[in-house]
Amino acid sequence: MVDAPLLALHGISRSFGAGPVLDGLSLSISAGERRGLIGPNGAGKTTLINLITGKLRPDSGRVLYRGLDITDLPPHRRARLGIGRSFQILSLFGEASVGENIRGALLAKHGIGTTVARRLSSLEPIFAESEQIAALAGLLPFLGERVDTLPYGLQRRLDIALVTAQEPELVILDEPAAGLSAAETRDLIDLLEAIIRGCTLILVEHDMDVVYALSDRITVLDYGCVLTEGTPAEVNADPAVRRVYLGEETG
Amino acid sequence: MSHHLASLMVAGGLDALTYSSLAFLIASGLTVVFGMLGFLNVAHTSFYMLAGYIGFSIASRTGSFWLALLLAPPVTVALGLAAERLLFRRLYAAGHTPQLLLTIGLAYVIAETTKMIWGDDSLALAPPTGLGGHVVILGATLPVYHLFVIVITMALVGLLALLIGWTRLGMVVRAAAIHPQMVDALGFKLSAVHTFVFLVGLYLAAVAGVVMAPMLGIYPGMADDALVQSFIVVVAGGLGSLPGAFVVAGLLGLVQGFGSVFLSDYALYFPFVVLAGVLLVRPLGLFGRGGA
Amino acid sequence: MTIPGRLGPALSVLKAERGRRDLGGALATLALLAAVAAAPWLVPVAALNDLGQAVLLGLFAIGFNIVFKYSGLLSFGHAAFFGVAAYAEALLLRAFPAVPVPLLILGAAAGAGLLGLLLGHVCVRRTGAYFSMTTLAVGAFLYTIAFKWHAVTGGTDGLDEFMPAALVLLPGWRLTNPSITEIYELSAAFLIPFTLATWLILEHTPFGNAVQLVRQNEERAAFLGYDTHRVKLTNYGLAAFVAGIAGALWAISNGFVSTDSIDLTLSTTVIIMAFIGGTAWFWGPLLGSAIYIFGSDRLSAVTQHWQLWMGLAFIALVLAFPRGIAGLASLLASRLVRPRDG
Numbered sequence: 001m002v003d004a005p006l007l008a009l010h011g012i013s014r015s016f017g018a019g020p021v022l023d024g025l026s027l028s029i030s031a032g033e034r035r036g037l038i039g040p041n042g043a044g045k046t047t048l049i050n051l052i053t054g055k056l057r058p059d060s061g062r063v064l065y066r067g068l069d070i071t072d073l074p075p076h077r078r079a080r081l082g083i084g085r086s087f088q089i090l091s092l093f094g095e096a097s098v099g100e101n102i103r104g105a106l107l108a109k110h111g112i113g114t115t116v117a118r119r120l121s122s123l124e125p126i127f128a129e130s131e132q133i134a135a136l137a138g139l140l141p142f143l144g145e146r147v148d149t150l151p152y153g154l155q156r157r158l159d160i161a162l163v164t165a166q167e168p169e170l171v172i173l174d175e176p177a178a179g180l181s182a183a184e185t186r187d188l189i190d191l192l193e194a195i196i197r198g199c200t201l202i203l204v205e206h207d208m209d210v211v212y213a214l215s216d217r218i219t220v221l222d223y224g225c226v227l228t229e230g231t232p233a234e235v236n237a238d239p240a241v242r243r244v245y246l247g248e249e250t251g
Numbered sequence: 252m253s254h255h256l257a258s259l260m261v262a263g264g265l266d267a268l269t270y271s272s273l274a275f276l277i278a279s280g281l282t283v284v285f286g287m288l289g290f291l292n293v294a295h296t297s298f299y300m301l302a303g304y305i306g307f308s309i310a311s312r313t314g315s316f317w318l319a320l321l322l323a324p325p326v327t328v329a330l331g332l333a334a335e336r337l338l339f340r341r342l343y344a345a346g347h348t349p350q351l352l353l354t355i356g357l358a359y360v361i362a363e364t365t366k367m368i369w370g371d372d373s374l375a376l377a378p379p380t381g382l383g384g385h386v387v388i389l390g391a392t393l394p395v396y397h398l399f400v401i402v403i404t405m406a407l408v409g410l411l412a413l414l415i416g417w418t419r420l421g422m423v424v425r426a427a428a429i430h431p432q433m434v435d436a437l438g439f440k441l442s443a444v445h446t447f448v449f450l451v452g453l454y455l456a457a458v459a460g461v462v463m464a465p466m467l468g469i470y471p472g473m474a475d476d477a478l479v480q481s482f483i484v485v486v487a488g489g490l491g492s493l494p495g496a497f498v499v500a501g502l503l504g505l506v507q508g509f510g511s512v513f514l515s516d517y518a519l520y521f522p523f524v525v526l527a528g529v530l531l532v533r534p535l536g537l538f539g540r541g542g543a
Numbered sequence: 544m545t546i547p548g549r550l551g552p553a554l555s556v557l558k559a560e561r562g563r564r565d566l567g568g569a570l571a572t573l574a575l576l577a578a579v580a581a582a583p584w585l586v587p588v589a590a591l592n593d594l595g596q597a598v599l600l601g602l603f604a605i606g607f608n609i610v611f612k613y614s615g616l617l618s619f620g621h622a623a624f625f626g627v628a629a630y631a632e633a634l635l636l637r638a639f640p641a642v643p644v645p646l647l648i649l650g651a652a653a654g655a656g657l658l659g660l661l662l663g664h665v666c667v668r669r670t671g672a673y674f675s676m677t678t679l680a681v682g683a684f685l686y687t688i689a690f691k692w693h694a695v696t697g698g699t700d701g702l703d704e705f706m707p708a709a710l711v712l713l714p715g716w717r718l719t720n721p722s723i724t725e726i727y728e729l730s731a732a733f734l735i736p737f738t739l740a741t742w743l744i745l746e747h748t749p750f751g752n753a754v755q756l757v758r759q760n761e762e763r764a765a766f767l768g769y770d771t772h773r774v775k776l777t778n779y780g781l782a783a784f785v786a787g788i789a790g791a792l793w794a795i796s797n798g799f800v801s802t803d804s805i806d807l808t809l810s811t812t813v814i815i816m817a818f819i820g821g822t823a824w825f826w827g828p829l830l831g832s833a834i835y836i837f838g839s840d841r842l843s844a845v846t847q848h849w850q851l852w853m854g855l856a857f858i859a860l861v862l863a864f865p866r867g868i869a870g871l872a873s874l875l876a877s878r879l880v881r882p883r884d885g
Contacts, residue, residue: 053766079768091766093759104756107749108768114777116750123749166767291672341862347672348617352818352861355811359854367848475807479683482676519691523684530665 004067006031006200007052007170012061013224014047021047023224024061031169034201036215036232038208040244043221045204046088049174052202053085054078065170079108084168086159088175088204094148098139098158101147102130105165130165137161137191153184157191164195171195172202177210189213220244258390267501267508269397269466272404275500276459277477278484279493280452286491287428288343288445293354294334296477297361298453302327302460303469304369307376316379316465324457331453335446343445358474366471376464400462407455424448483522487529489536498537499529568824572742575826576735583724595727595796597836599789602734604817604828605741606786612822613745614778615758616667619675620682621813623662624783626805627685628655628790630696633705633800640707643714644795648733651794652787659783660776667775682810689805701801710795726796733788741785742825754778815857 005028014022022044029035037045050056052063054075063071070078093101106126107113134140137157142150147158156176163171176192177185189210196214205211211218211232218235220227222244228235235241281295306323310316334357342349377383378396385392415421426433427444434441460469467473484503488495506521529537578585582594607621631651639647666677689696696702709717718725745751757764757771765771794800803809812835813828820831835853842849 055762074770075762075765076768076770079766085766087763091760091763093756093763095759096756100752104752104764105767107752112749113767113769114750114753114774116744116748118749119743119747120749120752121747162763162767285672289672291675338858338862347675349861351617351619351672351675352814353858355814356854356858356861359811359815360851360858363848363851363854367851479679479807482679486673486676486680517691519687520684523680523687526680534668 005029005064006033006066007202008064009048009052010062010064012048012051012058012063014044014051014056014058021224022051022058025221025225026061027219027226029170029200029202031200032198034196034214034216035203036211036218037202037204037221038206038211038218038235039221039227044224045221046174048221049085049172049202049204052078053083053172079166079168082169083172084163084166084170085172086163086174086176088178090152090155090159092147092155092158092162095146097144097146098134098150099127099130099143101158102133102161102165103127105162106130106133109166133161133165136164136194138187153180156180156184156188160188160191160195169200170202171199172204174204175206176203177205177207185210255390261389261391262393263509263511265391265393265397265401265508266511267504268401269504270507271500271504272401273459273463274480274484274503275497276404276407276455276462278481278488278496278500280449280454280456281481282485282488282491282496283493284445284449284452284491285485286493287448289347290339290343290350291347291354292339293351293478294357294361295354295452295456296481297358297474298327298331299456299460299477300469300471300474301330301361301365302457303464303473304365304374306461306464307369307374307469310376316376319376320458320461323461324454327457327460328450328453332446332450335449339449340442358478362471362474369469371471373468373470374464375468378465396465400466403458403462407458411451411455420447480522483526485536487526487536489533489539492536492538495536495538499525502529568746571824572739572826575829576739579731579829580735582731583727588723591723591727593836593840594833595723595730597833598727598730598734598829599793599796600813600816600836601820601829601832602730602738602792603786603789604813604820604832605738605825606782606784606789607813608817608822608825608828609741609745609782609785610779611817612825613751613754613758614667614775616670616674616775616779617814618666618782618810619679619814620685620807620810621678621782621786622805622807622809623678623682623685624655624659624786625790625793625809625813626689626800626802627658628652628787629794629800629804630689630702631655632791632794633702634695636707636794637702637705641711643711644729645712645733648788648791648795651791652784655787655790656780656784660780663776663779663783667772667779679807679810682805683807686802686805686807689802697801699802701799701803703799705800706795706798730792730796733792737785737788738826738829741781744781746825750774750777815853819857819860 007027007029009025009027012022012025013020021042025044025048027048037048039045047056051058054070054073054077057072061071062069065078065081065083068081070081073081093104096104103126104113106129107123110126112118131140131143134143137160139154139157139161142154147155150158156179160173160176163173173192177188180188185207192214201214203211203214215232217229218232219229220235220238220241227244228238228241230238277296277299281292284295285291302323305326306319309322310319313319338353338357339350342353382396382399384395386395386398387393415424423434423437423439423444424447426437427441427448431441434444463473480503484496484499485491487502488497488499502525503522506525507518510521511518533539579598583591586594603621603625606624607618610616610618610621628651631654632647635642635647635651636644662681666674666681669677690698692698709719710721711717712729721729745754753764753769753774757769757774761771764774790804793804816832816835817828818831819834820829821827839849839853842852846852
C-alpha cells in the first residue's frame with residue numbers, strides 16, 4: 001500500500017499560440033517530499049507552477065491535490081486548501097509596510113481576511129505573529145518601512161515571509177534566489193531550510209547550489225515533458241541531463 | 252406584401268449603413284488613440300459637436316454647406332491641436348485617471364462655450380441643394396442625403412486605408428502601433444506620429460459633426476450621446492481595435508436601422524443590447540487581446 | 544524564535560506612528576462631522592438649502608470615492624445608483640406614505656446596493672479605462688430606462704407630488720410640511736452614522752484592509768487566499784448603497800425626481816466634486832461638494848456661464864494639484880508639523 005500523493009498531475013497539456021509549452025505531462029509528489037524542478041529556459045517550469053496554483057487552466061489533463069480535483073478551482077481556493085507560492089518576479093503590496101504585508105497574509109490564513117466584525121488594531125495576536133515571522137525572515141527592523149522603498153534582497157525575503165505566514169502544506173517556490181548575490185543566496189538557503197521544515201516543497205531554481213541544498217528529488221523538464229527524475233546524485237550523473245541542461249562544458 | 256417587405260428592407264439597410272458610417276467616423280479616432288497611447292479622450296466627441304456648431308456658423312454666414320464641410324473640420328482640428336499641445340501632452344505618461352479628469356474638464360469647458368456662443372436650443376442645418384430630395388428604390392423612398400453620407404464615409408475610409416496601407420507615412424503609423432521603438436529607426440519622431448494620428452481621428456469626427464447636422468440637427472447633448480455610443484464601440488470592439496470598431500459600428504447600424512423600422516419604441520436600447528451581446532460572447536470585446 | 548514580551552520594540556514604534564496618524568485623521572473627521580451636525584445653528588437659513596444639497600451630493604461623492612480610493616477604479620456612471628434610489632424613494636413614498644421614512648430610505652438604498660452587486664459582476668472584472676467605459680455604458684443604459692419608461696419614471700417630465708402631507712419619521716412622530724431645517728437634519732441624521740460606519744469598515748477592519756490589498760496587488764492577494772472578485776464586488780455594492788442613501792434623501796429634499804438625477808452630467812459632476820475635495824482622504828469628496836456648490840453659487844451670481852469657469856478651474860486643479868484640496872491641506876499640515884523636513 002503506497003501513500004496517495006499529495007499532488008498529482010495527469011496528462012497536462014497547455015499551449016500558447018504557436019506550440020505546446022506542456023505536452024501531456026504527468027507528475028506526482030508525495031507528502032513531505034522536497035522536489036526540485038529544473039530545465040532549460042522555456043521548458044515549461046513557470047507554466048507548470050501557474051497550473052498548480054490556478055493562475056492558468058490546462059487545455060487538457062487534471063490536477064489532483066490530496067485526491068481532490070482542483071483543475072478548475074480559482075487561485076484563492078487553492079491557497080485556502082494549503083497551496084502557497086512565491087514569485088519569480090516580485091509580487092508584493094508595494095504601498096504597504098512590511099508589517100502590513102505579513103498581516104495581510106495572516107488575516108487570510110486565519111479566515112478573518114474580509115470580516116467587518118473585528119477592528120484591525122484589536123488583533124494583538126496577529127501583530128505578535130507577524131512580528132515573529134518578520135524576525136524569522138530577518139525583517140524585524142524594517143517592519144514599518146514601505147515595501148517599495150526596501151532594497152531588492154529584503155523584498156525577496158518578504159516574498160518568502162508571506163508564504164511562511166500562509167503556513168501552507170505545499171510550498172511552491174519560483175526562483176526564490178533570482179537576482180540575489182552569492183552571500184544573499186547563502187542566507188536565503190538558511191531561511192528556506194528553517195521555514196520549509198515539515199512542508200512539502202516544489203522548488204524551481206536556476207541556481208543549482210540552492211536546488212541541491214534543498215531538494216531530495218529532482219525532476220528535469222525539457223520541451224514540456226519530463227526528461228528524467230531522480231535523486232540529486234542520479235540527475236547530476238545522467239548524461240542526457242548533462243547534455244540538454246547542465247551543458248557539456250560544465251562537466 | 253413582398254414588395255412592402257422589400258422596401259422596408261431597403262429603407263432599413265440604408266438607415267443601417269448611414270448610422271454605421273457616422274458611428275465609425277466618430278469612434279475610430281477615439282479607439283485608435285486609446286490603442287496607441289492608452290489615452291482615453293472623453294472630450295473627443297466634444298470636438299465632434301464643436302465641428303457641428305462651427306459648420307452651422309459657416310453655412311449660415313456663407314449660405315454654403317460645402318464651404319462648411321470644407322472648413323469646419325480643419326478649424327476643429329486646429330483647436331484640437333492646441334488642446335493636445337497645451338494639455339494632453341503633459342499627461343500622456345501620467346496614467347488614465349489624470350487623463351480622464353483633464354478631458355472631463357475640457358468636455359465641460361467645450362460644452363459651456365458652445366452654449367455661450369450658440370445657445371441652448373437645437374439648431375437646424377438644411378442639406379445642400381440637390382441633396383435634399385428623395386429617390387425611390389424598390390418601392391422605398393430614400394433621402395438622397397443619407398446616400399451622400401454613406402458615400403462620403405466610404406471615400407474617407409477608403410482614402411485612410413490607402414494612406415495607412417500604401418504610403419511611407421502609413422507604414423510609420425503602423426510601426427508606431429505595433430513596435431513604437433522602430434519609429435525612431437525609420438527617421439520619425441514617435442510623438443509627431445501620435446499627434447498625427449490624434450489629429451486624423453479628430454478630423455474624421457469633425458466631418459461626422461458637420462455631415463450629421465442636416466439629419467439630426469445640432470444640440471448641446473450631442474457630445475454626450477456620441478460619447479456613450481463611442482464607448483460602446485470601443486468596449487465591444489476591443490482594446491483600441493480599428494477592425495473591432497468597424498464591426499461594432501456596423502452591428503450598431505444594423506440593429507438601429509432595422510430595429511427602428513420594426514421596433515422603433517425600443518430603438519434607444521439597441522446599442523446596449525449589442526454591447527451586452529458582444530460581452531457575453533467575448534468578455535474582452537470582439538478583438539480584445541489579454542489584459543483587462 | 545519567539546520574541547519576549549507582548550510587543551517587540553519595532554512594532555510598538557510602528558503602532559505609535561500609526562496611532563498618531565490615526566489620531567489626526569480621527570480629529571479632522573470629528574470636526575467635519577460636528578460641522579455638518581451643527582450647521583443649522585451656524586449657517587443662516589438662506590444658505591441651509593445650498594448646504595443641504597452640498598451634504599447630499601457630498602454623500603454621493605463619498606460613495607463614488609469608495610470605489611476610486613479603495614479599489615482604484617474610476618466609475619463613470621455612479622449616478623445610476625443615486626438616480627435609481629431617488630426614483631425608488633419617490634415611488635415608495637407614493638405607494639407607502641404611512642411607512643416610516645427611514646425604512647423607505649433604507650429600502651431604496653438597499654435596492655441601489657443590490658443593483659450595484661448585480662452590475663458589478665460585469666464592471667469590476669475590468670480595470671483602468673475599461674472599467675470607466677463600462678460603467679459609463681451601464682449608467683447610460685439606466686438613464687435610457689428612466690428616459691423611456693414613462694409609465695414609471697415620468698420620462699422627461701419626471702416624478703413630483705410624491706411627498707405625503709406629513710412625513711412619518713417613526714410611528715407617532717410626523718413632520719407636517721417639513722421645513723428646510725428639518726429636511727437638513729434628516730439628511731445629516733443619515734449621513735453621519737452611515738459615513739462613519741463606512742469609514743470604520745474601510746479604514747479599520749480586515750475587510751477594508753482586504754479591499755486595499757486587492758487594489759495594490761490583486762494577483763498576490765488571490766494567492767494568499769483572498770477572493771478578490773468578491774472583495775471588489777462587495778466594495779462596489781457598498782459604494783452603490785451609499786450613493787443610494789444620498790439619492791433617496793435627494794428625492795425627499797427636492798420633492799422632485801427627474802432624469803437629471805441619473806444622467807451622465809451628474810456622473811461627471813460627482814467625479815469633479817470628489818477630485819476638487821481630494822480623493823486620498825475619505826472625507827475629501829464631502830469637502831469638494833461643498834466647495835463646488837458654494838463656488839458655483841458665487842460664480843453664478845457673477846456670470847451665467849459659471850460652468851465654464853468651473854471647468855477651467857478644474858483643469859487647472861488637475862494639472863497643478865492632482866491630489867485635490869485635501870491633498871494640498873495634508874501637504875501643508877505636514878510642512879507645518881515638521882518644518883525642518885522642508
